[in-house]
Amino acid sequence: MRFLSNPSYDLTYDDVFMVPSKSEIASRMDVDLTSQDFTGTTIPIVVANMTAISGRRMAETIARRGGIAVIPQDIPLQVVADVIAWVKARHTFFDTPVTLAPHETVADAMDLLNKRAHGALIVVEDGKPVGIVTEVDCERVDRFTQLHQIMSKDMVTLSDNVTPREAFDLLNTNRRRLAPVVSADGKLVGILTRIGALRATLYRPAIDANGKLRIAAAVGINGDVAAKARALISAGADVLVVDTAHGHQNKMIEALKLIRALNPSIPIVAGNVVTAEGVRALIEAGADIIKVGVGPGAMCTTRMQTGVGRPQFSAVLECSAEAKKYGKHVWADGGVRHPRDVALALAAGASQVMIGSWFAGTLESPSDLNRDATGALYKESFGMASARAVAARTATEDAFDRARKSLFEEGISSSRMYINPARPGVEDLLDEIIAGLRSSCTYAGANSLDDFHEKAVVGIQSAAGYAEGRPLHTSWRS
DSSP, rough: EEEOOOOSOOOOOEEEEEOOOOOOOGGGGGGOOSSSSSOOHHHSEEOOTTTTSHHHHHHHHHHHOEEEEOOOTTOOOOHHHHHHHHTTTSOOSSSSOEEETTBBBHHHHHHHHGGGOOEEEEEEEETTTEEEEEHHHHSSSOOOOOHHHHHHHHOEEETOOOHHHHHHHHHHHHOSEEEEEEEEESOOEEEEHHHHHHHHHHHHBOOOOOOOBBOEEOOOOSHHHHHHHHHHHHHHHSSEEOOSSSSHHHHHHHHHHHHHOOOSSOEEEEEEOOOHHHEEEHHHHHHHHHEEOOSSSOOOOOOHHOOOOHHHHHHHHHHHHHHHTTOOEEEEEEEOSSSHHHHHHHHHOOOOOOHHHHHHTTTTSSSEEEOOOSOOOEEEOOOTSSHHHHHHHHTTTHHHHHHHHHHHOSSSHHHHHHHTTTTTHHHHHHEEEHHHHOOOHHHHHHHBHHHHHHHOOEEEEEEEHHHHTTTOOOOOTO
């Protein structure tokens, strides 16, 4: 990457823009977004290890489209092991169906329908689909009504050896949005939507050597770090993220050395830092990938409370240059609000971009779905250094220690992340992000992420320059 003119101060994503260069890329689909950091992703997107964002449904969906999710460190080890096993058991093409039996009720269905972006529930008897229920079917019906009374029995089913094109054509011909997928003996295997069939031709799943979906897990720097890391690796985690807010400290270095002594065969990520010195210290301690970012996250109040942090674009640029000297990589963690920010982080040298709050307001995030006074749907998100997160993290400690720790927080404990009706699922956001990123690469004349970093030309802009680039949603008369 090169600047049009050298900056005299640190830069955020809003401070910079990318200049188009001569390109020989005929189509955005000719761009290969596979990361070279050995995490096995085919798109450079990581779901942040935040309790309100990264769970099993999110992990499954992201991995199927080529990214990876990090399960938070605050989750009990056995639960994390169960989540890893569950994700590894998911299909790489078909979505996991939400199922109920014919005798179960509308109330049961309403609790589950919004767990998946496809908004359908399959009624199953003896392992075979016998009907489909959607939210429309449940409207103006007594909540104790049994599902066999309201389900649609007029189903089209897809075979489990169907190709994406065949599935799309069958659904399109029959004017169906989705259909259950069944095996040769009629047993339910999954569910597939028309748009899901299309996405299967645009994305490649992130899979391990056994053809199973990939998933990452986080571990903190306190307690028996080696034992926790060993348990997560044994459970099948594909990437281990050693995580703390201030990564350039002795406890992190000690934790990394303990984990490296286990001789793990999976990549070790560590952070967070924002300087070349921090990168160098963590790499020397055993990290393969460095997580970069202090204070740019939407739920983070660190900069306002402490004055500590660094504008994210400059942090990623400096840290990636240092990591490259050692043949290592960085993840840009936090600060992305638009697809352009993802592209700029990668242009600055990141191998992946970690996204948190942006994904919180999707149907796949673990938080409960709520409805405000106007009827708009939202989910609650919170920072991992907030009082709410600290309370959960210290649940096993005595009341005195918990009360002491609750006095210190750096993060928002409750924020409403509204579901965008136009993009309710995380895959909808991925479509927007990846389409923008692919186009950015073609503007730079780059056919890979490494090529993009080498060829990107970046300039510095005023606030007015940034405002000029924003779309105008109203006409000239207003």
